[in-house]
Amino acid sequence: MGIITVIGSGLMGSAMSIPASDNGHLVRLVGTPLDREIIRSLQEKNVHPTLPCTMPDGISAFQFEDVRKALEGADLVICGVSSFGVDWFAQEALPLLPAGVPVLNVTKGLLGHSDGSLETFPHFFARLRPDLSFAAIGGPCTAYELGDRRQTLVCYCSEDLATAKFARDLLKTPYYHIVPTTDVIGVECSVAMKNAYAMGVSLAIGMSEAENEQQRNVKKVENSLISGAHDGKLHYNPQAALFAQSCIEMRRLVRLLGGNGDLVGGIPGAGDLYVTIFGGRTRRLGTLLGRGLPYSEVKKRLAGVTLEAVSVTTRVAEALRIRAKHKEVSLQKFPLLMHLDALLNQEAPLALDWESFGESGMQE
Template sequence: MGIVTLIGAGQMASALTFPLFENGNEVRLVGTPLDGEVIARLREDNYHINLDRTLHEGIKYYTVDQVEEALDGAELVVCGVSSFGVDWFLNNMFKLIPEGVPVISVTKGMIDLPDGTLQVFPEYWQEHMPEGVNVELFAIGGPCTARDLSDHDHSFVAYCGKDLKKLEWIRSHFETDYYHIALTDDVVGLEAAVALKNGYALGTAMAIGLKNRLGDDGIAHVNSKSALFQQSVWEMYQLLDIVGGNQKMIMYAAGDLDVTVAGGRSRKVGQYLGEGYSMPEIEEKLAGQTLEAVVIATRTARAVKAMAKVGKVKESDFPLLMHVDQCLNHGAKVDIPWKDFQTITCDAIK
């Protein structure tokens, strides 16, 4: 079909090579400065040491110093960096992308501004694009783990962007009989939904840790985890409206929340908090891993506090988020504020 260059050899970008390659695209995977070992091993036998999967024979691998070669002739670029690489990509990659070549991003997260505004990454990039650079941006969101995608498990996600015709063209490079893609022009709604879910997955997973701390008491504790899931969806629903997204995007937040609570780093942080570990202890246990859930929960809580100071919202409308923030940043121990959930939800239903 065409030449697709993926910048960032993380798990999700690398998993996307499966549908791209199987659709007949020439696939080029570029490592960031942090991906040296990954690219070195891929060049040996196509095995991805973090994804724990073997990629297709025929994919081309590049180190970051070869990125211009990897971009030569590319018709589409995938941004595959984590949220910690947002400014690196902004300052170093956009200026190298040939004019007219669109970029679709798998990077999840938001920036919080001093007035409490939460800005999704495509907005942030567009606002701070290097002088003279004009790149059309698109993004991916929805419930999809990299390993399940690599294994061809049925996945249903959404791609967003303002140009739906161009988005249909992008979809044609990725969509397969197992990778299903809806399209939306609600960039803020989709990207905020799937960013928020990381912080709330942490909050929901605290119930898993509390169960572990109690040991084998013969109780499944499914109710408590589901209650935190429910509260998470409610608070994310409110936040979607605040950031200016369509609240219908809650379906992607809920789906992504479910898959994230099932496993991964966001779950581990919440689980360890529930088990009684402090954040310094958790950071030591997860050393070397990017804790994006901590960042988005902290930024969202900070934004809510800033908006509350000027009367735009009330902190008490987000009791789970506020409790997560206390545990992450102020040394509090997990003590789920059940009564606060009950009050705010009942008031909203009236």
């Protein structure tokens, strides 16, 4: 039995406490300053306000001012903040971590720099705390389904394979399966970009909805997963084409950054992209854009919703533009991503260039 401290009590951070607790570990769940109501609810009722499952016994909840107590004797620390909380974690939590304790990161995203380089969060944290070992999680895993103990397969990546295996051995269960790898760039780039490209695939859903509404005298088809069209058929072809293009561009980006592009076809790439398309805020964002709404209107409709897809799309597109100026990459290899950036940051009209998609004649 070990002690696992989770900092960040949002959906995924809290969901990670479930396999940890099921394995008999003592779990200490620490809230950020934005999580005060969550921690209060857990302390008083053992109920998480937004994660629809019963939290196991043996999980202790701490407000952040008690984080030092929660870190005492920890065998593993899990960073459970979103990408918008990375700077806070780096400034407020990371300096407090005991020397030598391994850190497992659930946060998805990439940091952009002025020279066009992109940095993963584990590499960023390691620059700040070189005395610690860092690993990260990548793969198709929703907090809700992990909380329900659904069969789940993810990657744990770390430049130190022993760290990834250590975290795996603490957290693997009969329903939570973990593949360790040393390819941090391949995993982290894939899982970050899946948010951008899930928005891209969802454009086709919105396009189908808009077409459906234009057919006034034909019965509207509704489906809770894939929107129907006016002819009563499901429009899979456009979504599949955008899904394939997304994988092509993710593979190109992973290889550009020095990772293994083959991972894009597996758990952290296609796998995570698939599950992200089928629900939540990123799907809704892409659907609204696909219906032809300008992003300024979409923002109003999704006010208060954390849109990680917007930040990663903007950041990576800017990095590619910088690299293109230095003749390091051709933007023609990323037509879908660059159009997504134009939709978000230039209020460009939806105009997918289908002829630019695919791999024919493009050197990898």
